[in-house]
Amino acid sequence: MVDRITPRPPAELKARVKAATGRDDNAALGSESYLQWVIEDNFAAGRPAWEKVGAELVASVDPYEEAKIRLLNATHSCIAWGGTLRGHEYIHEGARDAVVRKLAFDYATDDVIPCLSGPNNPVDLTAYRDMVLERFGNDAIRDTNQRVTADSFSKIPGFILPTIRDRLARNESIDSVAVLPALFLEFLKRWHAEKLPFQYHDQSMDPKAAHAIVQAEDPVKALCADRVLWQELAGDARLEAAVRKALARVQKDVIPG
Numbered sequence: 001m002v003d004r005i006t007p008r009p010p011a012e013l014k015a016r017v018k019a020a021t022g023r024d025d026n027a028a029l030g031s032e033s034y035l036q037w038v039i040e041d042n043f044a045a046g047r048p049a050w051e052k053v054g055a056e057l058v059a060s061v062d063p064y065e066e067a068k069i070r071l072l073n074a075t076h077s078c079i080a081w082g083g084t085l086r087g088h089e090y091i092h093e094g095a096r097d098a099v100v101r102k103l104a105f106d107y108a109t110d111d112v113i114p115c116l117s118g119p120n121n122p123v124d125l126t127a128y129r130d131m132v133l134e135r136f137g138n139d140a141i142r143d144t145n146q147r148v149t150a151d152s153f154s155k156i157p158g159f160i161l162p163t164i165r166d167r168l169a170r171n172e173s174i175d176s177v178a179v180l181p182a183l184f185l186e187f188l189k190r191w192h193a194e195k196l197p198f199q200y201h202d203q204s205m206d207p208k209a210a211h212a213i214v215q216a217e218d219p220v221k222a223l224c225a226d227r228v229l230w231q232e233l234a235g236d237a238r239l240e241a242a243v244r245k246a247l248a249r250v251q252k253d254v255i256p257g
Helices: 013-021 062-085 091-096 098-116 125-136 145-149 152-169 179-192 207-215 219-224 227-233 237-253
Strands: 036-040 056-058
Touching (some): 036 062, 062 091, 062 098, 062 145, 062 179, 091 098, 091 125, 098 179, 152 227, 179 207, 179 219, 179 237
């Protein structure tokens, strides 16, 4: 598992690289200073000493990957959707917005960390949550909401559904995690009305089906019935009720009056 934020390179990056190195680089990339490289220490015939260059060699990569998917990737989407609704362009603006930050913090704290916690989990989940929010607030990265919101139709089943599935299986509340699909629904409404401040790219989305969700008599019911997003939980009454409640919160607290 590799974790490092590498935003889409801005137009001036090539010139900066040229000034710093004297070389033309047509594939220049910027990134944050943070880097995590986790490798499962299970090799058939030895391995290089990657730990000498900062890699973490672990018995199982699974808990690290789960933390990244649910605490980083899903939170990234939460901030991108919420930040867009609040009128922000960049991730760091949403991460510093008290309203959006609270939604992300509550999601991670109330619903994700309890799912992933256990005596054998080597990841300090609370510290990881705090580090993720700090990284997203880094204004030097200038990562855009446009980049992070892309392909949202694949991010809900990949990043958010696992937590909803786990908590429902344990008969636990999904009030905090349900805020994320509620944010996405409001985001989708703006896409449908052509009121997003950028062009939305989603390779996983069926535009006809997405327009139909927004145009439905009951958009929450339509969203929660979509099998692409929710798989076996499509149409689940508990999911629908939680998203409906979360949507009221989003419309009241997140969207500027």
